[in-house]
Amino acid sequence: GDSVTQMEGPVTLSEEAFLTINCTYTATGYPSLFWYVQYPGEGLQLLLKATKADDKGSNKGFEATYRKETTSFHLEKGSVQVSDSAVYFCALSGPKNTGFQKLVFGTGTRLLVSP
């Protein structure tokens, strides 16, 4: 079945450092890919998404590019802030013609940013 693999955390960085969180996937067809962020004690917020190969999703300085050839969707940010400390989840959903969008999540990567 479909699956998502994320790098294990925690990822500990100093403020203004460069961030990469790796995500690879296994899926049939051409899924849509997502990054969600979860702050302590809260639900998930959509951070960015990409729906086809070579698409780049971006939001709040975060970027991720849908790489079909490497089945990857790595999350990057050029300069992290303390307020970016959270858990980041990579997820996929099947193509639109499967009827509904069931999200399959990775296990999450905790990011800790220190001043």
Next chain:
Amino acid sequence: DTGVSQNPRHKITKRGQNVTFRCDPISEHNRLYWYRQTLGQGPEFLTYFQNEAQLEKSRLLSDRFSAERPKGSFSTLEIQRTEQGDSAMYLCASSESQGRGNTIYFGEGSWLTVV
């Protein structure tokens, strides 16, 4: 624009008791989802509604679990005879079926602790 609303946000119950969670989706969304998230893990799909019809159920949803969406608006998730293994965060989400169809918006979750 209000987001997905869930209540109660926190529930502590004794083993063997029944609990019910409510979800109010974004008003124009006709798709509604329930997910479960345990500590240190990504959310796992439980069930999906298109309007009032429950179209998909995960094997995780044992016969002690029942979900309803009687008028195609709000939804309830009931857990009967709770067990300690039911302790988790229960997340509700909603989406449109067309347009930006495969963006799923999550609520803040309902934490369940079974003691």
